[in-house]
Amino acid sequence: MKTETITVEGMSCDHCKQAVESALTNLDGVSTATVNLSEGNVDVNYDDDKVAFAHMKDAIEDQGYDVK
Numbered sequence: 001m002k003t004e005t006i007t008v009e010g011m012s013c014d015h016c017k018q019a020v021e022s023a024l025t026n027l028d029g030v031s032t033a034t035v036n037l038s039e040g041n042v043d044v045n046y047d048d049d050k051v052a053f054a055h056m057k058d059a060i061e062d063q064g065y066d067v068k
Helices: 014-025 053-062
Strands: 002-009 030-036 041-046
Touching (some): 002 053, 041 053
């Protein structure tokens, strides 16, 4: 398992938090995703044999947020 902290722009409320966490945890290989709204990032625990960073980035961007 790996842990990645991804900077995400545009998150400002609980709905944003839920949207990003759900999008990530629905990916095969992601075990947890925890958004920190005040810091504008999400900590993701995942199996890099099952999911690539590009897939996580796409899942976040599909929710309308920007990955930096």
